[in-house]
Amino acid sequence: MRFQINTVIRVLQSRNRRSPLSLFPYEASRPFSKHHYEPQRPSFGIAFDIDGVILRGHTPIGGSLQALRRLYGDSGALKIPFLFLTNGGGVPESNRARELSRLLGVKILPSQVVQGHSPFKELKNRFENELIVAVGKGEPAAVMSEYGFKNVLSIDEYASYFDNIDPLSQYKNWTIQNQINKNNTLKEMATRSNVSSDRVQAVFVVSDSIDWSRDIQVLCDILRTGGLPGRGIGHQPPLYFASDDLEYQAAFTSERLGMGAFRIAVEAIFNRIHPNALEYTSFGKPNPFVFKNAEAILKQLWLSSSYGVDAVNNEENSQPFKTLYMIGDNPSVDINGARQAGHPWFSILTRTGVFKGKENHADFPADLVVDTVEDAVNYILKKELSL
Numbered sequence: 001m002r003f004q005i006n007t008v009i010r011v012l013q014s015r016n017r018r019s020p021l022s023l024f025p026y027e028a029s030r031p032f033s034k035h036h037y038e039p040q041r042p043s044f045g046i047a048f049d050i051d052g053v054i055l056r057g058h059t060p061i062g063g064s065l066q067a068l069r070r071l072y073g074d075s076g077a078l079k080i081p082f083l084f085l086t087n088g089g090g091v092p093e094s095n096r097a098r099e100l101s102r103l104l105g106v107k108i109l110p111s112q113v114v115q116g117h118s119p120f121k122e123l124k125n126r127f128e129n130e131l132i133v134a135v136g137k138g139e140p141a142a143v144m145s146e147y148g149f150k151n152v153l154s155i156d157e158y159a160s161y162f163d164n165i166d167p168l169s170q171y172k173n174w175t176i177q178n179q180i181n182k183n184n185t186l187k188e189m190a191t192r193s194n195v196s197s198d199r200v201q202a203v204f205v206v207s208d209s210i211d212w213s214r215d216i217q218v219l220c221d222i223l224r225t226g227g228l229p230g231r232g233i234g235h236q237p238p239l240y241f242a243s244d245d246l247e248y249q250a251a252f253t254s255e256r257l258g259m260g261a262f263r264i265a266v267e268a269i270f271n272r273i274h275p276n277a278l279e280y281t282s283f284g285k286p287n288p289f290v291f292k293n294a295e296a297i298l299k300q301l302w303l304s305s306s307y308g309v310d311a312v313n314n315e316e317n318s319q320p321f322k323t324l325y326m327i328g329d330n331p332s333v334d335i336n337g338a339r340q341a342g343h344p345w346f347s348i349l350t351r352t353g354v355f356k357g358k359e360n361h362a363d364f365p366a367d368l369v370v371d372t373v374e375d376a377v378n379y380i381l382k383k384e385l386s387l
């Protein structure tokens, strides 16, 4: 189903906007017993991209504050199951949820935050006790440690075990000492083994690399030698990327290079210095796994919300959602992913980030194009709740 952009906007503007309370007719006189109360359970859920939709940098955009508030009742309880589906990351989901709650003025649960690296936790059993290296801004080793990986080092920490591994370090006028000190506990865990002679069994690019030249050098060292920098050519250990965004919308006017750009750089160089082409797995949108995972989490939110305990008993194995909405700003990531995921996903493209076109995107057309996330939420609530 596709909609003409301007028609939808006009429809939205022409109707009176109702208060959040009036969207939920059962809410005003909410009874205390199921005998008197048959809640109108929503048969839809929403996944919001963050960068370029909800926030630009740390600033809320597109009426996101008002839009999100409409998804909660007066008491602050969640009324409409929703989550954030971002390819960003670098901090544990619990920290990100706290930050989003502060910026957006509503209570966000850690389970409502799905970051690019969230699927890495599925690999815990395979690498739980193995030496692994985590790359990226923020606290990449802390993220992996929270997922249960017991022998993880950030690339900063790992590189510190090898003198002169970065020939340019003396020209870099920043220091990584604070980060290394903060992660002393992790370092102690890792020194149970001899880091410089233990094979790295896997590398996880958790978030955007800060120092491309050092990270590409060290990654190539690890990957070309089978996990032992300074040794001869070996079999490449597994390499995982949290996402593959070529570009994303940050605080700067035009898009910034993302993890996909870093991956291209690593791959292009590795393929020139190793007999076999680089093997890697990229998670994050548009990977269909991410949308399946989001659907499962939304269902859990739906089951654990205030729609009635009977739902847990009677509908655990059923599909509660007729429609799941993906609201994003990036056609090749958000819209492409929702299109690939198919039913029950419905894609909504905003113009507040990467996409700025007047009409729909040519290669990855969305089911609906609107100006802002507030327009998207208005559309959804009108359509779903017949108001």
Ligand SMILES: [Mg+2]
Pocket: 049, 050, 051, 052, 053, 248, 249, 328, 329, 330, 353
């Ligand atoms: Mg985005």
